Amino acid sequence: MRIPYFPGCTLYSRAKNLDDSTRAALAALDITLAELPQWTCCGVAFPLAQDNYIGMVAAARILANAAKAGDGRLVTVCSFCYNVLKRVNYAIKNNPEAKEKLNNYLEENYQGETGVVHPLEVIRDEVGLKNIASKAGGRLKGLKVACYYGCMLVRPAAEVAFGDPENPVLMEELMAALGADPVDFPWKTKCCGSYQLLNASDLVTDRVRDIVDAALARGAQAIVTSCPLCQFNLDWGQEKLVPQNNGRPKIPVLYFTQLLGAALELPAEKLGFGQHYVDPRPLLSVVGRQMSDVRR
Amino acid sequence: MATDLSLAISKEVAGRIREISGQNPNLCMQCGTCSASCTGIGKMDFLPRQVLRKLQLGDPGVLQCRSIWVCTACLTCTARCPRGIDIARLMEALRAINLRKGNEVLVLEKIPPELIKEVPQMALTSGFRKLSA
Numbered sequence: 001m002r003i004p005y006f007p008g009c010t011l012y013s014r015a016k017n018l019d020d021s022t023r024a025a026l027a028a029l030d031i032t033l034a035e036l037p038q039w040t041c042c043g044v045a046f047p048l049a050q051d052n053y054i055g056m057v058a059a060a061r062i063l064a065n066a067a068k069a070g071d072g073r074l075v076t077v078c079s080f081c082y083n084v085l086k087r088v089n090y091a092i093k094n095n096p097e098a099k100e101k102l103n104n105y106l107e108e109n110y111q112g113e114t115g116v117v118h119p120l121e122v123i124r125d126e127v128g129l130k131n132i133a134s135k136a137g138g139r140l141k142g143l144k145v146a147c148y149y150g151c152m153l154v155r156p157a158a159e160v161a162f163g164d165p166e167n168p169v170l171m172e173e174l175m176a177a178l179g180a181d182p183v184d185f186p187w188k189t190k191c192c193g194s195y196q197l198l199n200a201s202d203l204v205t206d207r208v209r210d211i212v213d214a215a216l217a218r219g220a221q222a223i224v225t226s227c228p229l230c231q232f233n234l235d236w237g238q239e240k241l242v243p244q245n246n247g248r249p250k251i252p253v254l255y256f257t258q259l260l261g262a263a264l265e266l267p268a269e270k271l272g273f274g275q276h277y278v279d280p281r282p283l284l285s286v287v288g289r290q291m292s293d294v295r296r
Numbered sequence: 297m298a299t300d301l302s303l304a305i306s307k308e309v310a311g312r313i314r315e316i317s318g319q320n321p322n323l324c325m326q327c328g329t330c331s332a333s334c335t336g337i338g339k340m341d342f343l344p345r346q347v348l349r350k351l352q353l354g355d356p357g358v359l360q361c362r363s364i365w366v367c368t369a370c371l372t373c374t375a376r377c378p379r380g381i382d383i384a385r386l387m388e389a390l391r392a393i394n395l396r397k398g399n400e401v402l403v404l405e406k407i408p409p410e411l412i413k414e415v416p417q418m419a420l421t422s423g424f425r426k427l428s429a
Contacts, residue, residue, distance in 0.1 A: 014416040045422040048369065048388035050318045055425065080418050155371040156382075165375050191335040191370030195423035197415065199402050200366045203339045228416045236414060 001126065003117075004069040005033035006062055008081040009041045015078070015228035017272020021257035022077045022119055024270040028261070029127045029135070033075055036065055044080050045195075046087040053101045059088035060102040064110035073115045075122060077257065079227035083152035083160055085116045090159040118153070118162065119257065120170045120226070129177040136263035138179030143287050145259070146185040146220035147171035148211065150230040154189055165189065171224060171256055178263040183218040187211050192233040201241065208237035215251055221283055223253045231255065239277045252280035262287070304354035309393065313351065317389035321351035323379045330373035330383050336366040344373055344383055351386065364390040365401045365427060388426075395429045402427035 011019035023033050040058050047055030063085060066074040076082050091098040093112035103110055117125075123132060149168050157165035166189060172182035190211060193204030211234060215223050225231050235253040242248065253276070261271045262284060273281050314320065324345075331343035340363035342350065350358035364387050373383040394400070402423055412420070 008418075009421070010416040010418045014414075041417075041421060043421070043425070044418045045369065045425045047425075048382075048385045049316045049392045050385070051316055052392070078418070080422065151368075151370040151372070155375050157375065189372075191368050191372065193335065194368040194370065195419050195426060196336065196366060196368050197419055198407050198411070198423040199427055200336070200339050203336055203366060203368075206338055207335060229418050229422075232414075232416050232419070 001030060002032045002034045002071075003073050003075050003122065004066050004071050005035050006039055006042070006066065006074055006076040006081060006085070007035060008076060008078045010228045011078060015231065017275045018077060018226075018228055018231075018255045018257065021255055021261045021271045024266050025257045025261040025264060026119060026122070028264045028266055029123070029132075031122060031126060034069070036062070036069065036074075038065060042081045042084045044084060046084045053098065053105070056088045056091065056098070056102060057105045059084050060092065060110065061106055063089055063092070063112075063114045063116075064106055064108045066114045067110060072113065073117050075117055075119060077119050077226055079150060079152040079225075080229065082116060082118050086160045087156075089114060089116060118226070120174060121162075123174060123260075124170060129173055132174065132260075133177040133179075136178045136260075139263045139265070140175070140178040140180035140259060140287060143180040143259075143283075144219050144221045145175050145180050145182050145224045146215035146218060146222070147175060147182050147188055147256075148185070148215075148223050148225045148230060148234070148253075149188050150225065150227050151189070151191045151194070153226060171226070174256060175224065175259065178259060180259065183215070183220045185215065185218060185220070187214040192230045192237075194229060194233070197233060204233055204237060205241040208234055209242050212238060212242070212248075212251055216249060220251065222259075222280065223251055224256050224259060225253060226256055235277045250278045252276060252278045252283055254280055303356060305356045305358070309356075309359075310351075310354060312393060313386065313389045316392050317382070317385040319382050319386050319389075321348050321381070321386060323381055324348040324352065325379055327378060329376050329378060333372040333376050335368045335370045335372065336363070339366045344387075347390075348381075348383065348386070359390055359393060363387075364394075367391075369426060391426065398429045400427060400429040 043058040193207040331345045367387040
């Protein structure tokens with residue numbers, strides 16, 4: 001199966017491991033992500049000012065171009081891209097003024113027909129979690145993970161419709177299908193501080209500490225996410241922001257696609273484990289030894 | 297202390313806030329759910345509930361408070377408001393009125409160069425969209 005794919009800017013550089021692992025893991029499940037022939041940055045932040053249509057034009061153009069691919073769907077994995085594409089599409093569908101103004105900018109007649117889907121939804125709906133479980137053979141058995149959704153994947157619920165905005169469970173269901181053990185994690189939809197890293201980095205320090213401490217307190221060995229900015233704040237933040245002097249243990253912050261790829265026994269070089277600040281390889285080598293024990 | 301009405305926010309600005317945000321701050325019943333849920337509260341000068349109260353009272357200081365600039369637009373307040381107010385949109389309106397006058401808080405020169413080399417592009421794009429004119 002081929003589905004149109006929008007990688008987004010950050011996945012072309014700083015989060016290359018998210019792009020690589022998403023493409024590789026879905027390919028291993030017989031889903032080819034067909035990158036749109038032309039695309040730009042989505043705009044990242046959905047404009048909350050009602051009159052700011054120019055802030056929606058980039059996302060509208062991506063959606064209109066995706067509609068021409070004829071599949072009806074567009075896959076994107078970055079939480080910010082997913083959020084802004086879904087919200088702009090919602091505006092085009094539900095707000096006649098937005099539809100008219102954006103189409104005037106684009107010189108198109110786009111009606112909101114592109115369905116933006118996240119790889120977690122593709123895996124659930126096109127592959128099925130039971131199939132995943134049989135393919136992955138419980139290879140992540142014993143790995144305790146804290147699934148961290150952050151903000152953009154789940155809010156606002158009426159527009160992104162990814163599940164319960166206070167208690168989404170899809171990532172946990174996938175991790176459980178891979179054999180991992182998702183810990184109860186009430187911090188899963190807290191904000192990491194986001195772009196305030198540039199303006200009020202002490203705020204991000206506090207949020208990173210809260211989230212990491214909560215994951216560690218519940219016995220998690222890794223935090224799992226789909227957002228490159230959450231990943232960076234939590235990963236880089238543990239090394240550079242949170243004070244190091246109290247013997248605080250560090251916890252790797254992985255993309256769900258990296259763990260999916262590992263469970264599908266994809267080669268490690270396709271999954272980008274070397275691009276982290278807190279090195280996940282020692283943890284994964286322990287899991288890997290368990291995997292080979294299981295096979296023996 | 298009684299509010300000095302001669303210092304109240306002009307009708308024009310109050311109307312602009314409502315127009316940009318599409319929200320009615322007078323629906324707020326001051327329960328404090330937004331403040332209790334807020335990501336940025338530790339660095340704010342006024343809690344989100346107090347920002348809403350300032351809007352209700354027409355306090356022009358609402359446009360100068362630090363809180364609007366440390367909001368992360370995480371939408372937790374919006375998701376939880378029992379009165380259905382999209383508080384994040386009110387915060388954005390207060391930023392927008394400032395930014396459209398050239399009042400900004402994030403300038404490239406103040407970001408440490410070593411951070412710029414490391415951060416994901418999306419942080420720069422979203423940060424500048426929210427916090428610079």
